[in-house]
Amino acid sequence: MIDYTNQSVVVTGAASGIGAALAAALSKRGAYVICVDVNEEGLNHTLGSLDGEGEKIVCDLSKPEAALMLVNEAFDARGEIGLICSNAGIGHRAKITNPELDYGQIDRLFEINFHAGLKIAGAYANKLDEMDAQGRILFTASETSLSLPSAIRKNQVPYYSASKHALLGALEWLAIEQAKGPLNVHVLIPGAVYTPLISGRLKDPADAWPELELIMPNACAEIALKGLDLDLLYIPTQAHILDDMQSRIEGVRSALHKLGIRSLP
Numbered sequence: 001m002i003d004y005t006n007q008s009v010v011v012t013g014a015a016s017g018i019g020a021a022l023a024a025a026l027s028k029r030g031a032y033v034i035c036v037d038v039n040e041e042g043l044n045h046t047l048g049s050l051d052g053e054g055e056k057i058v059c060d061l062s063k064p065e066a067a068l069m070l071v072n073e074a075f076d077a078r079g080e081i082g083l084i085c086s087n088a089g090i091g092h093r094a095k096i097t098n099p100e101l102d103y104g105q106i107d108r109l110f111e112i113n114f115h116a117g118l119k120i121a122g123a124y125a126n127k128l129d130e131m132d133a134q135g136r137i138l139f140t141a142s143e144t145s146l147s148l149p150s151a152i153r154k155n156q157v158p159y160y161s162a163s164k165h166a167l168l169g170a171l172e173w174l175a176i177e178q179a180k181g182p183l184n185v186h187v188l189i190p191g192a193v194y195t196p197l198i199s200g201r202l203k204d205p206a207d208a209w210p211e212l213e214l215i216m217p218n219a220c221a222e223i224a225l226k227g228l229d230l231d232l233l234y235i236p237t238q239a240h241i242l243d244d245m246q247s248r249i250e251g252v253r254s255a256l257h258k259l260g261i262r263s264l265p
């Protein structure tokens with residue numbers, strides 16, 4: 001189990017949901033938590049609920065320059081950061097064929113869900129290199145990084161799904177790049193978690209349909225920290241995530257068979 005005592009950590013998207021739960025779980029383990037979000041009121045609530053010490057940085061990661069500024073500010077404040085949880089993310093519901101689709105919203109979605117995390121990782125790795133130090137970075141991806149889950153196929157989230165799918169692909173490359181670098185890379189892959197992305201449409205989590213396998217943010221955070229303890233790259237949170245991947249695998253297998261393409265002996 002990782003000892004976070006006297007370590008400083010950063011959690012983005014910390015005003016609510018998984019981010020707030022990660023901040024609380026890390027605080028219980030002794031970390032000094034820098035809570036980051038655009039929602040200052042939510043940050044104040046998170047900080048007030050921590051067991052230990054922390055501080056806030058109000059930051060809008062939809063701004064292209066914000067990620068670098070955030071990393072610099074965190075290091076200036078604490079000297080060294082042992083872990084960054086790049087958790088901030090937003091949802092988006094739309095049909096691809098909607099003739100009135102707002103591509104400005106799509107650009108904002110990708111800036112927060114995809115670009116900001118990679119910018120944070122790059123800035124963080126460079127800081128660690130300068131200090132000859134090691135660090136960890138935990139990204140929050142999504143089950144939609146891996147599949148189109150049957151339980152949410154009516155939700156119309158193609159651009160959200162695309163942003164998380166792209167993120168996972170980039171992080172697999174980052175993990176290869178950092179194999180001998182200063183960063184340990186970890187990817188939280190949550191299924192349905194009762195966060196504001198869900199609670200706005202589902203007032204009572206007890207009413208969730210069973211196939212969602214809905215979990216609460218604190219349970220997700222505990223799985224995330226266990227995955228860090230085990231030094232896992234992929235940290236899935238529900239068993240159905242693997243099951244949902246099978247239709248894609250079977251589709252590729254079937255296509256290879258029909259095309260007459262055989263694997264090498």
